[in-house]
Amino acid sequence: MTPIVSEEYKEKKRQEILQSAHVCFAEKGFEASTVDDIVARSGLSKGAIYNYFKSKDDIYLALMEGQTNNSGNKFAKAIAERKTALDKLNYLIEAYLDNDPNDEANKGHAIVHYEFRLYSTRNLELKEVLTERYKDFFVSLLIGIIKEGQTSGEFNKELDPVTYADIFWAMVNGATLQATILENYQYKLILKEMQNMFLEKLRL
Template sequence: MAPIVSEEYKERKRQEILQSALACFAKKGFESSTVDDIVSQSGLSKGAIYNYFKSKDEIYLALMDGQTKESGTKFSKAIAERRTALEKLDFLVDAYLDNDPNEFDNKDQALVHFEFRLYSTRNPELKEVLTERYKDFFVELLTGIIKEGQEAGEFNIQLEPATYADIFWAMVNGVTLQATILNDYAYKSILKEMRTMFVEKLKA
């Protein structure tokens, strides 16, 4: 009879695989990394890895899902503690100011994320997953803050919240991409200036 394996044990092994995969993706790039690389990094067998994940794509999506849930919990708690919509918006920008891709600990992760996003454009199923994640978490989060600001009289009631949520994330993703691919990019000062411009446009 096969030994009984606890859920805690399975989750621990799953996390080992995910962290090993992230290390491989950061070192070699997503497309260049293989399951054999993850096997070597983790010390687990290929069969053990396939017992948890069907493919490299599924591993990355699990990584992304975990990060989104972690960010969602953190953001939701912090946003709920802030009184005004503008304070909530400032918190989000500050969170990205603290995640400068020029810094060593952040650059590899940013590279992996952008590489996977480009890779997903050639795969309709992956593209759909990323699109739904973007709408359900990122756009919904900003839309809620902007609507709250409009109801409180902080923001212009004539503006379309979903459109400005898209503008916000285009701003954040754009400056992050520039900092990822260019040398000596003034990420923080540019993002701060973008925040000023964005808030001026939102104000009632």
């Protein structure tokens, strides 16, 4: 008789695989890492890993989904506690200022993130998944804040919220990418100046 495996056990194993994969991706890079590396790190068999995930791509997408959900819950709670759209926007920028890719704890994650994004440009299915994730979470979050600021009179009503949501993330992602690939990049200084310019434009 096949033993009954609880959902709690399955989720525990799934998280073990994801944690092991994250370490492998951070140490070796996404493309250089193999499922065999994840097997060695996790102590699970290759068959066990394929019971939970179809491929290495699938594992990374699950990692990104988990990180997005965690960030979403954190951001939603913090934003709800702030009364003005300006406070909410400043909170988001401060959160990224505190996540400097130059810091050793963040460097591996940032490298893997951009490596996977570049890798996804050669895979239409992956590209579509990441584009939808960007729109559904990141762009929607900013659109909501900007529209709230326009309604309250904090931000210029003539500006297109979608365009400025894209500008915000181009600003954050651009600074993060530069800090990831360049030596001694002044991430916090640059992002702070971008914050000032962005807010000045929103208020005109």
